[in-house]
Amino acid sequence: MKQLPTVTTEQLSAQRTVIARIAARNLLLGEQLAYVDTYGCQQNEADSEHLRAMLSGMGYVLTEDETAANVIVINTCAVREHAEQRVLGNVGHLVHSAKAGRRIVLCGCMAQKPDTREVILRSYRQVDLMFGPHELWRFPELLERSLNAPDGTKIIEARDIDGEQVEGLPALRSKGERAWLSIMYGCNNFCSYCIVPYVRGRERSRSKAAITAEYESLAAEGYSEVMLLGQNVNSYPEFPGLLRTLAAIDRRVKLSFRTSHPKDAGTELFRAMADSPNVDTLLHLPVQAGNDRVLSAMNRKYTSAEYIAKIRQAREIVPGIRFSTDIIVGFPGETDAEFEDTLRLVEAVRYEKLFTFIYSPRKGTPAAELPDNASRAEKQIRFDKLIALQKSIAATL
Ligand code: 5AD
Ligand code: SF4
Numbered sequence: 001m002k003q004l005p006t007v008t009t010e011q012l013s014a015q016r017t018v019i020a021r022i023a024a025r026n027l028l029l030g031e032q033l034a035y036v037d038t039y040g041c042q043q044n045e046a047d048s049e050h051l052r053a054m055l056s057g058m059g060y061v062l063t064e065d066e067t068a069a070n071v072i073v074i075n076t077c078a079v080r081e082h083a084e085q086r087v088l089g090n091v092g093h094l095v096h097s098a099k100a101g102r103r104i105v106l107c108g109c110m111a112q113k114p115d116t117r118e119v120i121l122r123s124y125r126q127v128d129l130m131f132g133p134h135e136l137w138r139f140p141e142l143l144e145r146s147l148n149a150p151d152g153t154k155i156i157e158a159r160d161i162d163g164e165q166v167e168g169l170p171a172l173r174s175k176g177e178r179a180w181l182s183i184m185y186g187c188n189n190f191c192s193y194c195i196v197p198y199v200r201g202r203e204r205s206r207s208k209a210a211i212t213a214e215y216e217s218l219a220a221e222g223y224s225e226v227m228l229l230g231q232n233v234n235s236y237p238e239f240p241g242l243l244r245t246l247a248a249i250d251r252r253v254k255l256s257f258r259t260s261h262p263k264d265a266g267t268e269l270f271r272a273m274a275d276s277p278n279v280d281t282l283l284h285l286p287v288q289a290g291n292d293r294v295l296s297a298m299n300r301k302y303t304s305a306e307y308i309a310k311i312r313q314a315r316e317i318v319p320g321i322r323f324s325t326d327i328i329v330g331f332p333g334e335t336d337a338e339f340e341d342t343l344r345l346v347e348a349v350r351y352e353k354l355f356t357f358i359y360s361p362r363k364g365t366p367a368a369e370l371p372d373n374a375s376r377a378e379k380q381i382r383f384d385k386l387i388a389l390q391k392s393i394a395a396t397l
Contacts, residue, residue, distance in 0.1 A: 004204050006165040007137055018140040019057040022147070026059035034060035035069035039087055040077025042229050042258060043200075044108055046171070046180040047136055048075045051107075053172035054139050062172075067097045071105065071143070078109035078195050080360040084116060091124045098126065103146050105129045107136070112158050112199035115363045121154070132158035133200050137166050162186075163201030167210055178225040179218045183211050183242070187231035189261060191288070192299045192370075193331060195362040196231055205236050212245065219250040228257040234264030240272035247276035256280035262287065262310055263301045270317040281318060282352060285311070286326035290345030291338035294331050297370070304345050311349050324353040329386060330379030331359050332370035339382045343389055352397060354390045358383055 026032045034055040038048040051073055052062055063069055074091065077083040087110060094104060104127050110116045112132030120127055129146040131139070135157050146155050163186050173179050184205040187197045211228075218226055228246070233239055247255050255278055260269075262285050273279045285307075289295050292303045314321050327342060346354070358379050361368040 004163050004165055004202065007167075009168070012137065012166075012168055015054075015137060015140045016057075018144050019054060022140065022144055023057065023059040025147075032060050032071070033063040033065075033069045034071040034073065035063050035066045036073045036075065037066070037090065038075045039083055040075075040079060040109070042180055042227065043182065043185075043231070044075050044077060046182050046229055047108065047133070048073075049171040049173050049180070050136060050169045051075065051139060053170035056172055057170065058140065058143075066094070070101065071103050073105040073107060076106060076108040076110035078113045078116060078199055078362070080357060080362075082360065084110055088119075088124065091120075091127060095126050100151060103128045103143070105131075105143065105146075107131050107139070108133060109195070109199040111156075113195060113362075113364070117156070117158065121156075128154065130154075130156045130158070134159055134161055134163055137164075137169055161201065163204055165204050167206065177223065178227060179221075179223040180229050181211065181214060181218065181226050182206065182229045183233060184230035184236050188235070189232060189301075190299060192297060192367040193328060193359060193362065193365055195365055198364055200231065203232070203235060205230075208242060208245070211242065212249070215246050216249055219253050223253065225254040225256070228255070230257075230259070232259060232261040232264065233257045234260045234269065239264075240268040243269070243272045243279060244276060247272075247279050251278050254278055254280055256282070258284055260285055262307050265310060265314075267313060267317065270314045270321075273314075273321070274318045281320045282322045282324060283314065283318075284324045284326075287345065287349075288326060288328050289331060289334070289338075290342035291334070292341075294334050294338050294341075297333065298328075298331060298367070304341065308345065308348055322352040323349060324355070325349070325351050326355045326357070327386065328357050328359050329383045330372075330374055332361075332367055332372035334359075334374065336378075336382070343386065346386065346389055347393070350393050350397070351390070352394070354386070356383060356386055356390075 036048050036051055038044050060071060066072060074087060076087045106127045111130045129142055131142055142157055184203060186201040186203045188203045190197050230236060236242060265285060287307055288298055288300055290304050
């Protein structure tokens with residue numbers, strides 16, 4: 001894995017200075033409220049915990065009431081068009097509650113996607129500050145710039161970089177049972193339909209020491225469940241070893257991880273699961289499709305037979321293992337016959353849970369350039385068939 005530049009402790013401490021400056025200003029202003037809205041994956045949820053910690057350090061009181069907030073942060077997802085539409089609908093609503101001095105911040109994956117950024121600039125003028133995932137640690141500096149600028153000024157920051165190594169950002173976790181713990185960022189797989197590698201950059205892993213220390217403190221704080229996060233946790237160097245080490249720290253903590261790429265999941269991982277009684281036996285192993293031509297066009301790097309062999313192997317090694325998966329219906333060029341292979345695979349594996357999506361073209365990805373003959377209605381019929389099949393399987397589990 002290529003070593004990416006590290007954000008230095010000096011750079012982070014400069015951000016803390018900004019946090020203190022905003023806190024002093026807010027003290028004079030009286031109670032200032034901030035609202036953070038999160039779309040998309042667990043990685044985004046974890047990023048929002050960092051945003052909340054920074055806002056709270058700045059003296060903002062976190063609120064659930066968007067209309068009352070002085071700072072509204074919308075942490076967005078670009079993985080499918082539907083997610084983008086939901087965000088834009090929400091931003092659209094905010095026009096009606098304009099107030100002086102308020103700042104609307106749109107961050108996350110949509111801000112890193114050039115075509116989406118254009119749409120927001122053109123049609124959603126109420127957004128004051130936009131920044132991509134690489135700028136998360138610079139949020140204090142960017143917000144201060146926006147606060148210092150006259151109302152109506154637009155600030156946009158989305159460096160086109162591979163990513164940086166950041167350690168030591170504070171997190172304000174919700175007080176529930178479960179905590180997220182990021183172990184790596186970015187993705188190098190470039191599945192042909194997926195925008196993630198373009199907006200979240202190249203893979204970079206946190207050090208084992210930093211992860212272990214954070215895990216220990218989460219266990220000490222009393223979280224009963226920790227979920228390790230990464231776009232593809234299996235490409236973390238020696239992931240099975242990490243899993244064993246963390247699981248042994250406190251057997252009372254239930255440990256799970258997301259997401260695994262089937263090409264990198266193997267016997268070492270299954271053995272680590274089997275040997276660690278507190279690792280969740282529900283394995284999320286996204287298959288995406290059951291047809292080999294489609295899998296190859298998706299650049300998934302496994303065949304359906306190889307995938308099923310892995311499932312069989314996991315069942316042999318890990319007692320009580322269950323599976324969940326992601327499936328894309330209607331990838332460009334997928335025929336009805338090819339889709340039937342997905343149904344057959346679902347029948348063979350018998351998943352506990354399916355996350356199903358109709359293919360959504362993402363500008364900038366190779367799949368978005370492929371010819372697509374199936375209509376939306378045809379894709380919907382396939383989608384409904386898949387849901388019906390899963391319902392009948394789930395009823396027998
Ligand atoms: N269209 C539909 N679904 C997608 N996913 C990723 N990109 C797309 C897309 N362009 C799905 C995949 C992935 C999940 C997080 O989202 O199934 O595993
Ligand atoms: Fe997207 Fe594939 Fe990376 Fe998952 S592994 S984030 S689907 S490119």
